[in-house]
Amino acid sequence: MRALLAAFVAASAPxxxxxxxxxxxxxxxxxxxxxxxxxESFVLKDDTYAISSVSKxxxxxxxxxxxxxxxxxTGRLVGTRLQPLQFEERRTKEPKxxxxxxxxxxxxxxxxxxxGETSQVPLPRETxxxxxxxxxxxxxxxRAGRFVLAMSNGRKVEHYTYELVGEPRISTPAGEFDxxxxxxxxxxxxxxxxxxxxxxxxxxxxVRIVFDDSRGLRVEQSxxxxxxx
Numbered sequence: 001m002r003a004l005l006a007a008f009v010a011a012s013a014p015x016x017x018x019x020x021x022x023x024x025x026x027x028x029x030x031x032x033x034x035x036x037x038x039x040e041s042f043v044l045k046d047d048t049y050a051i052s053s054v055s056k057x058x059x060x061x062x063x064x065x066x067x068x069x070x071x072x073x074t075g076r077l078v079g080t081r082l083q084p085l086q087f088e089e090r091r092t093k094e095p096k097x098x099x100x101x102x103x104x105x106x107x108x109x110x111x112x113x114x115x116g117e118t119s120q121v122p123l124p125r126e127t128x129x130x131x132x133x134x135x136x137x138x139x140x141x142x143r144a145g146r147f148v149l150a151m152s153n154g155r156k157v158e159h160y161t162y163e164l165v166g167e168p169r170i171s172t173p174a175g176e177f178d179x180x181x182x183x184x185x186x187x188x189x190x191x192x193x194x195x196x197x198x199x200x201x202x203x204x205x206x207v208r209i210v211f212d213d214s215r216g217l218r219v220e221q222s223x224x225x226x227x228x229x
Contacts (some may be wrong), residue, residue, distance in 0.1 A: 018080075018138045019203060019228040020044045026221045027173060028055075035061040038221065042135055047077045051131050068092045073131040075103070080139045087129040087154050099154035103127070112155050124150045127157055134196075138203040142180045160194075161185040170197055170208060174223045177207050190214045203228060 021043055028036035040053045053071040056062075069091050075084040088100040102111045103123060110123045127150040128136055146163040166181040177199040184194040193212040198204040207223040 022228045025225040101154040
């Protein structure tokens with residue numbers, strides 16, 4: 001998953017205590033088959049943070065397309081908000097698709113480098129990168145209503161609307177969790193769908209994420225192991 005609006009954060013609710021260290025492992029499945037695994041780490045020290053995420057192909061996908069994707073986000077903690085300063089995406093099989101970006105908050109500009117070219121795009125306040133946005137949930141107090149996220153993939157910034165659709169208890173390889181279930185609000189048939197389930201008793205950490213693209217491909221990301229301190 002950011003401009004988090006008042007519909008998402010109750011003004012009177014205290015900010016949640018963000019852990020100083022998190023390690024998480026997810027499995028990726030599609031049509032009931034395991035296709036990948038993701039290992040992540042988050043470290044918060046004083047007012048700076050670092051997040052790393054490594055995705056590797058598994059199962060039949062490893063045979064067809066053996067890839068490793070590494071994402072890194074570094075930045076600072078401003079109040080209760082993660083503010084990314086640098087983001088990068090690295091691929092072992094297709095390095096030509098590598099992306100790196102710096103966030104110039106003073107000038108309000110995202111500086112991006114992709115395929116050997118550099119570009120600049122406007123940087124809305126409170127934008128998150130695609131990695132930091134998931135960890136920002138730990139510092140928020142979800143409630144009913146819609147909210148808008150400004151998220152960058154390192155090349156551009158897009159806005160997404162989400163809403164709370166339920167509070168189910170779900171089962172994952174790491175156990176059962178009581179969750180807040182948020183879904184992306186779609187405004188057209190060609191838009192991809194996304195859902196995120198935040199574990200209430202685990203700092204609102206995402207324990208399941210579901211993506212559906214417009215072609216019918218569905219990928220689920222489920223927590224396998226989670227440690228925080």
